[in-house]
Amino acid sequence: MKAAVIGAGGYISGELVRLLLQHPHLELAQATSTRHRGRLLSAAHPNLRDQSDLCFVSEDQLAPCDVVFLAMPHGAAAKSMDRWSALAPRVVDLSADFRLSDPSVRERYYPGAAPDPAWQSRFRPGIPELYRERLRGADHIAVPGCMANAAILALHPLAEAGLVRGPVLVDARTGSSGGGRTPDQGSHHPERSGALRIAKPHGHRHTAEIEQACGVPVRMTVTAVEAVRGVQAVLHITPAREVTERELWAVYRAAYREEPFVRLVRERSALHRIPEPRILGGSNYCDIGLSLGPEGDHLIVVAALDNLVKGGAGNAVQCVNIASGWDETAGLRFAGLHPA
Amino acid sequence: MKAAVIGAGGYISGELVRLLLQHPHLELAQATSTRHRGRLLSAAHPNLRDQSDLCFVSEDQLAPCDVVFLAMPHGAAAKSMDRWSALAPRVVDLSADFRLSDPSVRERYYPGAAPDPAWQSRFRPGIPELYRERLRGADHIAVPGCMANAAILALHPLAEAGLVRGPVLVDARTGSSGGGRTPDQGSHHPERSGALRIAKPHGHRHTAEIEQACGVPVRMTVTAVEAVRGVQAVLHITPAREVTERELWAVYRAAYREEPFVRLVRERSALHRIPEPRILGGSNYCDIGLSLGPEGDHLIVVAALDNLVKGGAGNAVQCVNIASGWDETAGLRFAGLHPA
Amino acid sequence: MKAAVIGAGGYISGELVRLLLQHPHLELAQATSTRHRGRLLSAAHPNLRDQSDLCFVSEDQLAPCDVVFLAMPHGAAAKSMDRWSALAPRVVDLSADFRLSDPSVRERYYPGAAPDPAWQSRFRPGIPELYRERLRGADHIAVPGCMANAAILALHPLAEAGLVRGPVLVDARTGSSGGGRTPDQGSHHPERSGALRIAKPHGHRHTAEIEQACGVPVRMTVTAVEAVRGVQAVLHITPAREVTERELWAVYRAAYREEPFVRLVRERSALHRIPEPRILGGSNYCDIGLSLGPEGDHLIVVAALDNLVKGGAGNAVQCVNIASGWDETAGLRFAGLHPA
Amino acid sequence: MKAAVIGAGGYISGELVRLLLQHPHLELAQATSTRHRGRLLSAAHPNLRDQSDLCFVSEDQLAPCDVVFLAMPHGAAAKSMDRWSALAPRVVDLSADFRLSDPSVRERYYPGAAPDPAWQSRFRPGIPELYRERLRGADHIAVPGCMANAAILALHPLAEAGLVRGPVLVDARTGSSGGGRTPDQGSHHPERSGALRIAKPHGHRHTAEIEQACGVPVRMTVTAVEAVRGVQAVLHITPAREVTERELWAVYRAAYREEPFVRLVRERSALHRIPEPRILGGSNYCDIGLSLGPEGDHLIVVAALDNLVKGGAGNAVQCVNIASGWDETAGLRFAGLHPA
Structure with a gap:
């Protein structure tokens, strides 16, 4: 099956390209980049030296294919859906354009960028763990934001089980690659290095995705930490009733026992007791762990993933x-590295 | 005035030694280290090359002096208070031995290590911003833990003002130097580098110090982040009533307007909107900022400091x-570095 | 084919285990660890959670198999060769025990640890790019040191071509995982973080391996840099005669054109002009680049690789x-990550 | 004495401002910044919060003063020397404009930017260790580049003693702050983090400064390493004759025994045997060490400094x-931090 990647010079799309080059059923046939047009993929992605003879093309050089991945800035995909749809019968959008189904919520978080409702209604949320059945045969898929995906996977089983009281606090820690490829003052190495920067203490756009998927109010804080890759979502939850850790684990096991890319981490060792994104670089895993405080009124659930893979390209694949x-794991079996 | 530092080969005591060497009124007369006995201070603290001719001595070589700083492992100071007291009329303890006044709380967090109550009662808490008057002329001072100090400075004004409802969530992020100088598997660079390690999701000992000073219940989580120095305490607070950010700032200004080492950070720039420890390395400042969510039920207060200085040695000085x-700022006027 | 890994709890052996778990022709049948005996592989290698049901065994639980990989401290493999040889017909040693063929050189760099000459003579050097024909059917293989491998691949073509005058200066930069898994003062995060530590300015043991393989005198300096993985070997060479960059590239192309895991990096972009190990984490590539100074008397050749993969486990596979x-690339096709 | 800093919003000038604010004899009276005009110094330098009430002004708001520091892009100072000279009797240039005295060398490294020869002739090189007598009473001072300064201090004593044969190889490792405050693709955190980037393997401009000061040919390579601050210059030298380490140390002691800001590092501990910039952040020290190889034909001399202080602002002060x-050390007594 032939695939095209639109906007293939970015970080998430670089991972998508890498995954497609090794996929057993998908063939990367076309990759567009305005900036790198005519050059090898490795011009943008140095890790792909000698992996492919493909060169970037411009959008007007595209030929019909089987699936098109849209990795463009927010707002761009929605504007040209007729075009992408004519290009391939299956369209996967990695931007935020089709993630939010409620127009008023969308308008609040992405003012003035409403997609055509007809297109909007065709897109299904790209979260296999929640919507696997709806994804079978789906032709329009909108994959979630990286921090949203981590938080949703951490929160959804508890929310479903009615175990959450009041707003959930999502403390998301993120590496610098989440900000994309364009340099600015905030990404300048002397400023970004060693950061613990809470640039957005309230109102992050991913809040809306988590609330939509889990149905509970969310207060979200984002801290930029010293890392290139990785998201760690730390959820602070007030249990709706008295629970034990054992009971909580049972809820998560029931939800994720069969999931190929969710791992429940329940270790005694302080070193790896709670999931961290470091060992997940390049992998499609989301690791989940938890801790219930002795007073019973404070539960921590932690999800870790690679923002560019399970938080983007890998999840799309x-x-x-x-x-x-x-096979759901086709092309996605890299285990991650330790130490890293 | 002559000072002695007991246990002067560690990280906090290294900073103490550095500060004392440049203090206008204190003279570093003696520094003990079992491991480095007979060698120059720079054997343990390479930044102090050429700063002093003093050599480490063993404890039995100590002569009487004016003030003694105890920088030993928890439990060691309390065991030999008669000795330290005989050495100098003023004793400053940097360990946890005399921080907790309630014996039952102490027993819960530091089982089996109760100090003599007579000594305990003489120690005053080393938090100038809360107890300045009690510190005037004080002969026994117990300085708080690094993360506790950050959280206390962030929380106390609000708690005093009755603006806090229910347990406060303290999310403390800490650099590796807070773990001291002894290598272990967790501090091994390939394991510690790039960490977002929640080794202690509940029950950290500093919880008790914060609750004691602020009088509100605390749930505390500690994350080891990629940094050598620095603590950032992020407090998640439910306001006890409807408040505005303006009102909250007024509370903090009233509390800290005259404080030489607390800075209220209220910037528009996303880059420096919320305090970070990076720019505080070597300085005695605690920077405090806040953000109130639009729903009014979620307030973030953030304090940042250098764990070895305002979180230890500088605070002791x-x-x-x-x-x-x-002059309260004597020997403590270093401003910190940017970029760092 | 069944494989055993002896000393499987370390960093290089962790990568070996990871590679074997995904190898199409090799099956990881046994992995020993004294420390982790009876526990899952993920107890030592958290990235391998859910990748295998295998548990570590002790050495006396080993059963015969087809190939045994020895990943023990220097000196241990040579002492028990009869045992390993009885275990499997093919033995691959990742330690230094069988790397040096000249007894006097070996004695100088590893005093007192001479292996039995009969065993020594059976081992072939595990450098495919130099000794591929000797490796076909080989039953005893000694893979080179990580920094040695990088320097040898960078230097060998020029040395063969007689283009090197006088001693070659090898400036090797290395991440912390090269020091292994045991914590010490030098690997303690507050000391190791941000290091540019030239702990061994002269006389590093890998010098002997490079001189043996390339036949030219080497002066080697090792700098521990801020990284977990990766080796970058920067060679400073005085050309034996007037040469052009074009001529030099021709030498390297002739040597490595057909090599599956050596890439010649010849870019204009300052960002990726010279190879760096960062984008090679987890991959088996060695990237090589060069620059000839305008005066013609100073040539830089740079090789980069992942010390645990092409510098160890991957090279062994x-x-x-x-x-x-x-197929020489079986199990080794991971491309590396960017950004990383 | 009143001082002005022109171009005070950058990294080196930020350090200059910090040093001037604590200087006993110099008063920071004016600081210009086009971008930050009208705002507090802390708008550009967050570490300076509460340190000063001074606001940035534009250049046309400047009033006469006693000394003016020029911290502008290369080429800007030379163009307006009449103006700066009219502003203050003493002018200190931190750019490259007046560093090179030979017009043909200057034209080669900075084509088309020749300053007026009359102005050029008035400037004295700002290297106290080499030209202290010429600096007494000097009214025009050109401070050297950060990497040049490190290499010159490492090389000059040996070159003076005639102990250097042939070209000296200068391997300079530098943090990201040396590239200044303007973001670009190379300084973008995901690209710059963990770098070992040899962007300029030959022909760096600082080569000319080192050759000018030391009179020996230099081959210079620059590697951008993972650090914000710091330069480490590793010099590879072929001794002109047989020498011992003892003899070499005698040469350095003779040269630097009385120097307040050069420290000779001669330790046995592998941890601190050779100087590193990490412990020098914020300090004005240049640490120098060396190692002579057993063959006698390879000498390493290493100098480390903070590029923004001894490599710029501190050296200017x-x-x-x-x-x-x-007093030569006025305002410059900060010792640096460990660990850092």
């Missing part, structure tokens, strides 16, 4: 694997 | 400055 | 692939 | 202290 009826 | 009636 | 007559 | 007849 997983969705297409499901949509196409392939 | 500030206390002695007050106790001795000197 | 590549050697076994050759020895077994399999 | 030291020069003004000398020119003004003050």
Whole structure:
């Protein structure tokens, strides 16, 4: 099956390209980049030296294919859906354009960028763990934001089980690659290095995605930490009733026992007791752990993932694997590295 | 005035030694280290090359002096108070031995290590911003833990004003120097580098200090982050009633307007909107900022400091400055570095 | 084919285990660890959670198999060769025990640890790019040191071509994982973080391996840099005669054109002009680049690799692939990550 | 004495401002910044919060003063020397404009930017260790580049003693702050983090400064390493004759015994045997160490400094202290931090 990646010079799309080059059923046939047009993929992605002879093309050089991945700035995908739809029968959007189904919520977080409702209604949320059945055969898929995906996977089982009281506090820690490829004052190494920067203490856009998927109010804080890759979502939850850790683990096991890319981390060792994104670089895993305080009124649930893979490109490939009826793990079996 | 530092080969005591070497009123007369006995201070603290001719001595070589700083492992100071007291009329303890006044709380967090109640009752808490008057002329001072100090300075004004409802969530992020100088598997660079390690999701000992000073219940989580120095305490607070950010700032201004080492950070720039410890390395400042969510039910207060200075050695010197009636900022005027 | 890894709890052996778990022709059948005996592989290698049900065993629980990888401290493999040889017909040693063929050189760099000459003579050097024919069918393979491998791949073509005058200066920069898994003062995060530590300005043991393989005198300096993984070997060479960069590239192309895991990096972009190890984490590539100074008397050749993969475990697997007559790249096709 | 800093919003000038604010004889009276005009110094330098009420002004708001520091892009100072000279009797240039005295060398490294020869002839090189006598009473001072300064201090004593044969290889490792405050693709955190980037393997401009000061040919390579601050210059030298380490140390002691800001580092501990910039952040020290290889044909001399202080702002202040007849260490006594 032939795939095209639109906006293939970025970080998430670089990972998408890497995954597609090794995918058993998908062939990367076309990759667009305005900036790198005519040059090898490795011009933008030095890790891909000698991995492919493909060169970036411009959008007007595109030929029809089987699936098109849209990795463009927010707002761009929605504007040209007729075009992408004519290009391939299956469209996967990695931007925020089709993530939020409620127009008023969308308008609040992304003012003035409403997509055509007809297109909006066709897109299905790209979260296999929540919507696997809806993804089978799906032709329009909108994959979630990286921090949203981590928080949703951490929160959803508890919310479903009615175990959450009041607003959930999502403390998301993120590496610098989440900010994309364009340099600015905030990404300048002397300023970004060693940061513990809470640039957005309230109102981050991913809040809306978490609330939509889990149905509970969320207060979200984002801290930029010293890392290139990785998201760690630390959820602070007030249990709705008295619970034990054992009971909580049972809820998560029931939800994720069969999931190929969610791992429940329940270790005694202080070193790896709670999930961290470091060992997940390049992998499609989301690791989840928890701790219930002795007073019983404070539960921590932690999810870690690679923002560019399970938080973006890998998750998109997983969705297409499901949509196409392939082995869900095809092309996604890299285990991550330790130490890293 | 002659000072002695007991246990002077560690990280906090290294900073103490550095500060004392440049203090206008205190003279570093003696520094003990079992491991480095007979060698120059720079054997343990390479930044102090050419700063002093003093060599480490063993404890049995100590001569009487004016003030003794105890920088030993928890439990060691309390065991030999008669000795330290005989050595100098003023004793400053940097360990946890005399921080907790309630024996039952102490027993819960530091089981089996109760100090003599007579000694315990003489120690005053080394938090100038809360107890300045009690520190004037004080002969026994117990300085708080690094993360506790940050959280206390962030929380106390609000708690005093009755603006806090229910347990306060303290999310403390800490650099590796807070773990001291002894290598272990967790401090091994390949394991510690790039960490977002929540080794202690509940029950950290500093919880008790914060609750004691502020009088509100605390749930505390500690994350080891990629940094050598620095603590950032992020407090998540439910306001007890409807408040505005303006009102909250007024509370903090009233509390800290005259404080030489607390800075209220209220910037528009996303880059420096909320305090970070990076720019505080070597300085005695505690920077405090806040953000109130639009729903009004979620307030973030953030304090940042250098764990070895305002979270330890610098704070100890500030206390002695007050106790001795000197300019409170003597020897503590280093501004910190940017970029760093 | 069944494989055993002896000393499987370390960093290089962790990578070996990871590679074997995904190898199409090799099956990881046994992994020993004194410390982790009876526990899952993920107890030592958290990235391997859910990748295998295998538990560590002790050495006396080993059963015969087809190939045994020795990943023990220097000196240990040589002492028990009869045992390993009885265990499997093919033995691959990742330590230094069988790397140096000249007894006097070996004695100088590893005093008192001479292996039995009969065993020594059976081992072939595990450097596919230099000794591929000797590796076909080989039953005893000694893979080189990580920094040695990088320097040898950078230097060998020029040395062969007689283009090197006088001693070659090898400036090796290394991440902390090269020091292994045991914590010490030098690996303690507050000391190791941000290091530019030239702990061994002269006389590093890898010098002997480079001189043996390339036949030219070497002066080697090692700097520990801020990284967990990666080696960058910067060679400063005085050309033996007037040469052009074009001529030099021709030498390297002739040597490595067909090599599956050596990439010649010849870019204009300052960002990626000279190879760096960062984008090679987890991959088996060695990237090589060069620059000839305008005066013609100073040539820089740079090789970068992942010390745990092409500098260890991956290279060992590549050697076994050759020895077994399999596709040389089997199990080794991971491309590395960018950004990382 | 009143001082003005022109271009005070950058990194080196930020350090200059910090040093001037605590200088006993110099008063920071004016600081210009086009971008930050009208705002507090802390708008550009967050570490200076509460340190000063001074606001940035534009250049046309400047009033006459006693000394003006020029911290502008290369080429800007030379263009307006009449103006700066009219502003203050003493002018200190931190750019490269007046560093190179030979017009043909200057034209080669900075084509088309020749300053007026009359102005050029008035400037004295701001290297106290080499030109202290020429700096006394000097009214025009050109401080050297950060990497040049490190290399010159490492090389000059040996070159003077005739102990250097052939070209000296200068391997300079530098943090990201040396690239200044303007973000670009190379300084973008995901690209710059963890770098070992040899962007300029040959022909760096600082080569000319080192050759000018030391009179020996230099081959210079620059590697951008993972650090914000700091330069480490590693010199590879072929001794002109047989020498011992003892003899070499005698040469350095003779040269630097009385120097307040050069420290000779001669330790046995592998941890601190060779100087590193980490412990020098904020300090004006240049630490120098060496190692002679057993073959006698390879000598390493290493100098480390903070690129923004001894490699820029601190060195400029030291020069003004000398020119003004003050204690040379005035305002420069900060010792640096460990761990850092």
